[in-house]
Amino acid sequence: MILKFISLCSGSSGNCFYLGTSSYGILIDAGIGSRSIRKVLKERGIAIEQILAVFITHDHADHIKGVGGLSKRFSIPVYATELTHRGIDRNYCMTEKIEQRNRRYCRKGETIEVRDFRITPFEVPHDANDNVGYSIELADKRFCIITDIGHVTPLAIEHIKKANYLVLEANYDEEMLRNGPYSPMLKERIVGSRGHLSNREAGECLAEHFSDGLRHVWLCHLSRENNHPELAYKTVEWALKQVGRNVGTDFKLETLKRTTPSEIYEL
Numbered sequence: 001m002i003l004k005f006i007s008l009c010s011g012s013s014g015n016c017f018y019l020g021t022s023s024y025g026i027l028i029d030a031g032i033g034s035r036s037i038r039k040v041l042k043e044r045g046i047a048i049e050q051i052l053a054v055f056i057t058h059d060h061a062d063h064i065k066g067v068g069g070l071s072k073r074f075s076i077p078v079y080a081t082e083l084t085h086r087g088i089d090r091n092y093c094m095t096e097k098i099e100q101r102n103r104r105y106c107r108k109g110e111t112i113e114v115r116d117f118r119i120t121p122f123e124v125p126h127d128a129n130d131n132v133g134y135s136i137e138l139a140d141k142r143f144c145i146i147t148d149i150g151h152v153t154p155l156a157i158e159h160i161k162k163a164n165y166l167v168l169e170a171n172y173d174e175e176m177l178r179n180g181p182y183s184p185m186l187k188e189r190i191v192g193s194r195g196h197l198s199n200r201e202a203g204e205c206l207a208e209h210f211s212d213g214l215r216h217v218w219l220c221h222l223s224r225e226n227n228h229p230e231l232a233y234k235t236v237e238w239a240l241k242q243v244g245r246n247v248g249t250d251f252k253l254e255t256l257k258r259t260t261p262s263e264i265y266e267l
């Protein structure tokens with residue numbers, strides 16, 4: 001079975017990913033409006049009616065802004081942990097709430113089946129009310145999304161090792177952040193253990209825990225102020241080269257754009 005992946009947007013102005021088969025799919029996060037989501041999918045030959053569910057990582061605005069409207073307009077169930085649902089309810093950005101009928105609750109470590117998808121949320125450290133990564137199985141393929149992760153944990157490594165396809169945060173370049181325009185408090189928040197992952201940390205994590213089954217890595221949630229796509233790419237590529245892994249031959253590496261949707265990747 002072919003798995004299709006699209007990054008609709010990735011970063012602090014909005015996050016939304018599509019994963020599907022030829023006839024149905026799911027979204028991970030909905031940090032942009034439902035009209036934009038519908039439009040991007042339509043342009044790539046996917047009808048919004050094909051979306052069976054939205055899975056939310058955490059309750060920060062850039063991951064949830066559009067989810068109320070989207071679930072209401074198209075009757076799409078929204079999966080999140082109980083803490084995240086509560087956080088979404090309280091969030092100022094939610095001009096449209098998620099209706100009761102569309103709420104679904106998931107628990108870390110418990111697998112949810114949506115048609116042929118098997119989706120397992122797992123704990124990811126970040127300064128939201130709660131945060132999860134998702135390990136998603138379809139037939140013999142395993143896809144993993146980890147974003148907004150303050151530091152790499154043994155549990156995250158476990159899921160990274162099993163993944164054939166991985167979306168991993170590479171939020172900032174350490175030097176750019178240090179010398180950049182952010183306030184000392186914000187800088188501290190970002191580098192903190194419940195903040196974001198740097199290019200170096202993403203590279204070292206991959207270099208150390210690379211498995212032979214890994215085919216494609218997409219670096220996500222790149223900061224506009226404290227990162228450049230080429231810099232993120234080069235940093236991770238260099239870290240992998242140190243352990244004898246060659247990008248391009250061993251696996252593919254790409255950075256996801258902040259506001260421009262990606263092509264459809266057929267996996």
Ligand SMILES: [Zn+2]
Nearest residue numbers: 012060062148
């Ligand atoms: Zn975010």
Ligand SMILES: [Zn+2]
Nearest residue numbers: 060126128148
């Ligand atoms: Zn966040």
